[in-house]
Amino acid sequence: MTAQASHTHGRTDVPLLDETIGQCLDRAVAAHPEREALVDVPSGRRWTYAELGRDVDRVARGLRARGVGRGDRVGIWALNCPEWVLVQYATARLGAILVNINPAYRTHELAYALNQSGVGLLVAQPEYRTSDYRAMVAEVREECPGLRETLWIGDPEFLELDGDGGFPADLAPDDPINIQYTSGTTGFPKGATLSHRNILNNGFWVGELVGYTEQDRICLPVPFYHCFGMVMGNLAALSHGACVVIPGQGFDPAATLHAVQAERATSLYGVPTMFIAELGLADFATYDLTSLRTGIMAGSPCPVEVMKRVQTEMHMAEVAIAYGMTETSPVSTQTRRDDDLEHRTGTVGRVLPHLEVKVVEPETGRTVGRGEPGELCTRGYSVMIGYWNEPERTAEAIDDGGWMHTGDLAVMHEDGYLAVVGRIKDMIIRGGENVYPREIEEFLHTHPAIADVQVVGVPDERYGEEVCAFVVLRDPDGTLGAEEVAEFCRGRLAHYKTPRHVHVVEGFPMTVSGKVRKNELRERAARALAG
CATH class of the missing domain: 3.30.300.30 (ANL, C-terminal domain)
Structure with missing residues (x-):
């Protein structure tokens, strides 16, 4: 008897969202105008959905007045703050392409990202701890002739952004809307180019699988400049009318648990090391975390003992494990709300609705039987448009059948759940x-x-x-x-x-x-x- 092939797809009767991020924002504003949409704990600033929609439009008109239009690249170089979210949605309103720049970058990497993507306008924060972003931008200006202007978060000119006119009416869900540079282990980073359809649907389905509604409040200590924050966090919240809670610019375990307690968060995100740091706080037991029910852990495998404590001591009984990569918007597989401990720690879940996954022999491309290790590949709406201006590298990653080759070694179990056993090169x-x-x-x-x-x-x-x-x-x-x-x-x-x-x-x-x-x-x- 032939073993069942390691190939499965996510079934659902619910269709994909066929809209732009701007249209999704309009729906949320219309449905939940008075519900909180965004809370910045450090500054105490708050936005209802009506207020968020108003300020997004104000920023979008201001960017338009500065010459930003459809297809133009707008860089954002900042840690987590409300302005990041405003710019994310404002660029989507205009059909501009948001280029995420890692705040850890220094001048060499900054210049590469600005030039490779063709950023014309950069939104940045002036400084953070020992990083002087103003000085670094000044240093690369001559190397980046395409950079026309830099807007500094917190400066009066940023707060006064406004302009006249409406927004493009012909934006399409398949338009490119975001470039994220993958942290390649060799050579220069590659700019994964993502559409409204890619990231809006991925955020929506991640949120569906943890049961989000407009009642949820999602605490996000994970970075906005990565898919974990801006897609699995911001867009999951937007597409469900939920609220995003920002505990701080960068990760701090005490600030995170304070934000959960103060804002009665129902969901908390993090990589396993973040949860380990939170559980390791000397005063951990003093925080009231009873409002939590779910969250997402991703980035690397979660140790069994950590998962047990997260589910019991942090009250996150429904916490999900998610797996993916920037090039797939990012999530391809995720555990479900009622999965047992073994599935939450021994697997990365099963395929999301509307997506396909298979496990193949890296050398031949043959689909292996269940229980056999091979390279994990994924196909569907989530696969990126390609690497920005790099068709050869795109062709190396996405084959003629539309399959994204992840480079990860995985085993598909009989029940369709996947265990990632390492990188091919690891x-x-x-x-x-x-x-x-x-x-x-x-x-x-x-x-x-x-x-x-x-x-x-x-x-x-x-x-x-x-x-x-x-x-x-x-x-x-x-x-x-x-x-x-x-x-x-x-x-x-x-x-x-x-x-x-x-x-x-x-x-x-x-x-x-x-x-x-x-x-x-x-x-x-x-x-x-x-x-």
């Missing part, structure tokens, strides 16, 4: 054995001294590659060596999966989306071995 081949870091990481999370762990392969003369574990300890002053880890693994983990090298670290290098930069860990381990 898989360790030790003495001919395929070793999946995720399996070892999950096991080592059960060690009482280990708070977090990442496993990578390092060069080895005898076996080709050897297993190396980077660990963060629960006790900052504690120690843990390879011999102790080997003893913990003995009899419980195959010998070839047992880490030969163990490094104790304070934390891991991360991408903006919360993924650990394993290439940097591999390089660090290789340097240490070279001595």
Whole structure:
């Protein structure tokens, strides 16, 4: 009997949203004019949907008066703040393309993003902590001849944005509306270009699967400059008439829990390390988190013990795990509200409505049987238009059949749920054995001294590659060596999966989306071995 193929699609009777982001905003304003739409906890500023619609239109008219039109690129270089949301929706009103620029960028990366996308107008915040954005923009002006103007958030001229006239009436859902630079591990970042249809529908379905209504209040400590914040957060809220709560510009665990308590948030987002930091606060038990019922955890796998505490101590019984990538708007799979602990920690859920996923042999493209590992591919409304002005790199990622090749290794279970077992390039081949870091990481999370762990392969003369574990300890002053880890693994983990090298670290290098930069860990381990 032939094994069932690792290929499935999301069934639903509910059609896709066939509208622009501006039209969705109009619907929300008409349906919920007096409901809160946006709350900025640090400044105390609040907007109802009627007020949000009014201010979005004001900003859109101001941008139009400054020469911004359909298809023009408007950069935004800022951390989480209400102005970010206003500009997100104002550019959509105009049919302009919002270019998200990571606030961690410095002059070299900034100049590349501005020039590669052709940004004509930049909206930026003047400074944040030790970052002087005004000085950096001044430094790159000569390198960026296409940059006509910079508007500074907080300056009077930004607050006075206004103008005359209406907005384009012929905008289409398939128009490009957003460019997000993926944090590539090699070479320059690529500008994933996304449409209204891409991101509005993805936000809508992410929200549907966690049961959002206009009663929900979503606390977003995740960045707006990434899909996690601006799509899964802002657009999920907009498409359901829910409220976005901003706890701070950057992530702070205490500020986040304060915002949940003060605003009676029903949903909280984060990557696992954020939840670990919140649970680790000395005064965690003093926060009233009983208003929470759901949320989304994404970016990297969630340890079982962390998930248990999130569901019980944080009252997030319906928390969802989501998986995706910027190029797919971003979510392709997600757990459901009634899934058990095993599905929430051992899988990344099942395919979203209106999407297809399959698992294939990377070398041949053959769809593998369920239970076999292979490359995860996805197809449907969520797949990006392409990489901005890079047709060759687009063709490398999206095949002739419209399938986006993720580069992730996954296994589809019999029930259609998927487990991501690593990146193709992260898989360790030790003495001919395929070793999946995720399996070892999950096991080592059960060690009482280990708070977090990442496993990578390092060069080895005898076996080709050897297993190396980077660990963060629960006790900052504690120690843990390879011999102790080997003893913990003995009899419980195959010998070839047992880490030969163990490094104790304070934390891991991360991408903006919360993924650990394993290439940097591999390089660090290789340097240490070279001595």
